[in-house]
Amino acid sequence: MIYGPCSCQATCVDPNGQSGCNSDCLGSEGCTCPAGFVMQGSDCINVSECECFVAEANLVIPSGEISVNEDCTQRCSCNNNRLICENYICSTDAVCDIRNETRQCYCNEGYEGDGETCESLYTDCQAVNDAGHGDGVYTIMPTGWPASPFNVHCKMHGDEGWTVFQRRTDDDISFYQNWTSYKDGFGNSRNFWLGNEKLYYLTNQANYKLRLDITTPEGTSFYSEFSEFQIESEDTNYKMNKLGSRTRFNGSAGIHLDTNKGKPFSTYDRDNDACDNFNCAEKHRSGWWHYNDYCSYCYSYSNCYYFQYSSS
Secondary structure (H helix, E strand, C coil): CEEECECCCCECCCCCCCCCCCCCCCCECEEECCCCEEEECCEEEEHHHCCCEECCCCEECCCCCEEECCCCCEEEEEECCEEEEEECCCCCCEEEEEECCEEEEEECCCEEECCCCEEECECCHHHHHHCCCCCEEEEECCCCCCCCCEEEEEEEECCEEEEEEEECCCCCCCCCCCHHHHHHCEECCCCEECCHHHHHHHHCCCCCCEEEEEECCCCCEEEEEECCEEECCHHHCCCEEEECCEEEEECCCCCCHHHHCCCCCEECCECCCCCCCCCHHHHCCCCECCCCCCCCCCCCCCCCCCCEEEEC
């Protein structure tokens, strides 16, 4: 053994000698095993004698931990002082990398999985429809989206997949929310707003249409489809940049929606409408691309605040 300023002792179970020691080894001078040796009982033994010693990497894996070699072709684990090594192969859609001090296979952007298996993420509900799936909740990741994938509700109409960004069925969730809530999204499965930031990335990755579905309290259903739909970034207050012509419809649903085209989004705490004498979002208790006195275009329906808007 050798005498030194740090007596933090490495063992086969704790090859880094961290157990019971502070990071600077302050006040711990004493005798330790020389380099390449660890303490076992009262003796120093060569690290190669440890049960979880990996010869190729010249290291001992701590008990309960996993180690991946430099090119991510082998993964070894130590369980109850028993070394288990197996072949490890990254997916063709993954990369071998060190992140957060952990080396392993990581799926490329636009894919999800454990690195060995990576599946392409859907970019919207149209991609879900193209894959042969029906109505439901799916995980998507729009092109360029800088955060984690997120869940959306998909509604299918024949060969068209619609991404629902608002649903209102009852008064369980208040839509009298602030700017941040509308930006990030809020609600539950029955009543929700997807989030303007998500909607911005969704509508700017391809050409989209807008579909409006309305059901009156008496159970009568109406719908309208508009040939284009796109909103701009938060820098423009999520302005409704594009709204095409009303192409397919049943009844007068959305007949006044064209008044909202080119208008910024408004909430009670960020008034961007053209009204001089009141705040539209405050008056109508909801965020929207409000204009002026025609803040809301659905005066003809008693449940006009309970709509489902979809973008595909």
